[in-house]
Amino acid sequence: MNLVEKILARASGQESVKAGDVVVANVDRLVMHDLSAYLTGKVYDERIGKDLPYPDRVVTVFDHHFSPPTEQQADVLNRNRAWTKKRGTQLFDCGSGNIHNVLMQNGLALPGQIVVGSDSHTPVHGAVGAFAVALGNDSHAGTVMPFGKAWFRVPELIQIELTGELQPGTTPRDVALWLVGQLGEGSVIYKALEFTGPFITSLGIWDRWLFPVLCVDLGAKCGYVEPDDVTREFIEALPGGRLDLLLNGDGDPVEDVRRFDVGVVPPTVAAPPTVGNVHPVDELVGTPLQWAELGGHGGGRLEDFLLAARVLRGRRIHPDVKLNLVPGSREVFRQALELGLVADLHEAGGTWFPPSTGSNQTANMGAMSEGRR
Amino acid sequence: MGELVPRYEGRCWKFPANIPTDALVKSRYVFDPMDEIVKHVLEDYNPRFPLEVQPGDIVVAGHHFGQSSGRAIAAKALKATGIGCVVSNAFSRTFFRNCFEIGLPSLEIPDATDIVEDGDHLVVDIAQGFFRNETSGVERHVAPASPFLLRMLAAGGLINLTQSDPDWASTANT
Numbered sequence: 001m002n003l004v005e006k007i008l009a010r011a012s013g014q015e016s017v018k019a020g021d022v023v024v025a026n027v028d029r030l031v032m033h034d035l036s037a038y039l040t041g042k043v044y045d046e047r048i049g050k051d052l053p054y055p056d057r058v059v060t061v062f063d064h065h066f067s068p069p070t071e072q073q074a075d076v077l078n079r080n081r082a083w084t085k086k087r088g089t090q091l092f093d094c095g096s097g098n099i100h101n102v103l104m105q106n107g108l109a110l111p112g113q114i115v116v117g118s119d120s121h122t123p124v125h126g127a128v129g130a131f132a133v134a135l136g137n138d139s140h141a142g143t144v145m146p147f148g149k150a151w152f153r154v155p156e157l158i159q160i161e162l163t164g165e166l167q168p169g170t171t172p173r174d175v176a177l178w179l180v181g182q183l184g185e186g187s188v189i190y191k192a193l194e195f196t197g198p199f200i201t202s203l204g205i206w207d208r209w210l211f212p213v214l215c216v217d218l219g220a221k222c223g224y225v226e227p228d229d230v231t232r233e234f235i236e237a238l239p240g241g242r243l244d245l246l247l248n249g250d251g252d253p254v255e256d257v258r259r260f261d262v263g264v265v266p267p268t269v270a271a272p273p274t275v276g277n278v279h280p281v282d283e284l285v286g287t288p289l290q291w292a293e294l295g296g297h298g299g300g301r302l303e304d305f306l307l308a309a310r311v312l313r314g315r316r317i318h319p320d321v322k323l324n325l326v327p328g329s330r331e332v333f334r335q336a337l338e339l340g341l342v343a344d345l346h347e348a349g350g351t352w353f354p355p356s357t358g359s360n361q362t363a364n365m366g367a368m369s370e371g372r373r
Numbered sequence: 374m375g376e377l378v379p380r381y382e383g384r385c386w387k388f389p390a391n392i393p394t395d396a397l398v399k400s401r402y403v404f405d406p407m408d409e410i411v412k413h414v415l416e417d418y419n420p421r422f423p424l425e426v427q428p429g430d431i432v433v434a435g436h437h438f439g440q441s442s443g444r445a446i447a448a449k450a451l452k453a454t455g456i457g458c459v460v461s462n463a464f465s466r467t468f469f470r471n472c473f474e475i476g477l478p479s480l481e482i483p484d485a486t487d488i489v490e491d492g493d494h495l496v497v498d499i500a501q502g503f504f505r506n507e508t509s510g511v512e513r514h515v516a517p518a519s520p521f522l523l524r525m526l527a528a529g530g531l532i533n534l535t536q537s538d539p540d541w542a543s544t545a546n547t
Contacts, residue, residue: 022546023545035400048536120441120443120467136444136445136470137446138471138474138531139470141532143531143535146535151531151545186463
């Protein structure tokens with residue numbers, strides 16, 4: 001069995017499962033942000049209403065509204081606060097960071113666990129070898145909260161094997177975006193993706209993070225990297241980091257393997273309207289921009305601020321550009337402070353925002369006017 | 374458990390590929406009451422749709438319908454327009470899941486948008502995996518959804534199923 005099959009077999013109490021089976025498995029973690037927590041809590045109260053048997057498995061992170069712009073949105077946060085208090089679930093309030101970054105930094109998404117959430121980027125926790133999937137609110141309200149379970153169809157596996165060495169000036173993010181262009185948006189609907197090969201195993205966890213986070217754009221159900229020594233070292237350093245649930249796949253041959261050499265990847269940009277619209281940066285050089293942001297589900301990592309500071313230290317951004325800096329978590333901001341990155345990027349003209357998920361859905365960081373980009 | 378009426382007949386509304394859930398329910402409407410939300414469903418793709426959709430009409434959408442955010446309210450809003458069922462060349466994973474979980478009948482036909490036009494008269498049988506365009510006479514047969522998903526639809530959705538059938542978990546793979 002592969003990693004997903006082994007996790008699903010154990011969590012559903014079966015010796016083995018295979019692609020196409022429908023299983024009901026025990027869920028280790030449900031994570032919701034401000035919007036999904038409100039909608040899910042409302043459905044739960046209206047349709048189920050009893051006490052949660054496993055309240056500690058449910059985590060809410062307020063990451064879309066670090067400072068709610070309207071009374072209606074402030075009221076939604078207050079209802080969520082009251083709900084988490086009444087139901088005894090965990091809450092990370094405004095300013096904690098991006099939903100997935102907070103979950104990972106706090107040791108709440110671990111190798112071998114089943115992690116579910118409404119947010120479409122939930123598969124990112126496959127970076128440490130969790131089976132992490134986005135479900136709908138009715139699964140959360142109807143089975144995860146009252147029973148600690150969810151139904152899953154066991155997915156078929158595709159291996160994405162990445163080999164070779166990066167060209168100077170390219171980074172793992174270039175590879176991840178380029179890969180979406182190569183595979184195609186919505187090209188692998190319902191599949192599980194195993195990211196493998198010497199290039200992947202050479203990366204730290206926060207660079208591995210950039211690959212399963214793109215599952216939603218590819219249409220995949222989940223994506224993962226087999227846990228290894230890099231994973232173990234990373235998890236052991238986290239508060240509450242545990243390795244007792246860690247599993248590895250058996251290494252059975254996989255029918256569908258896609259092989260790529262990262263040595264051919266140029267510096268790559270995903271342009272609007274969607275992540276699949278990727279171009280070599282050469283094609284877009286000179287395009288005027290007014291708005292830049294380091295943030296979101298994939299972009300508020302310490303690695304992003306290190307790279308930005310390497311480019312901008314001692315220089316100034318263009319006067320027509322607004323550069324927003326949004327740490328993925330309080331831990332990222334603390335490390336950025338210690339390394340002097342906060343001062344470097346401030347002096348370069350950037351503006352630091354509270355840890356959150358940034359301008360995702362323009363809920364909080366202000367809207368862009370027509371024609372600006 | 375309710376009786377599944379798996380056969381739907383109605384007028385076609387055709388939509389293109391890659392429509393995100395945000396086009397079904399925009400972020401700024403998610404906290405509004407449903408009777409307000411339904412006035413805007415798919416309006417960016419066809420402003421006539423939310424105004425003129427009739428009970429029993431059938432939505433046929435291209436590849437990766439309901440992509441991006443997995444918000445269940447997107448499927449709920451489409452159901453609330455009164456349509457009988459939704460057909461797509463391929464649904465996004467979370468949208469497919471949400472359709473069954475909230476009781477909106479759905480069927481995948483890989484070339485659906487190639488064989489229909491707006492206003493065609495369609496017949497869809499979810500349990501048989503059968504699709505027929507009565508206007509053109511073109512038919513398709515596909516594998517039906519798993520028995521678990523059909524039971525979910527018959528119950529009116531996942532919460533109805535899990536609240537009414539104590540064996541829902543142990544019988545999921547049957």
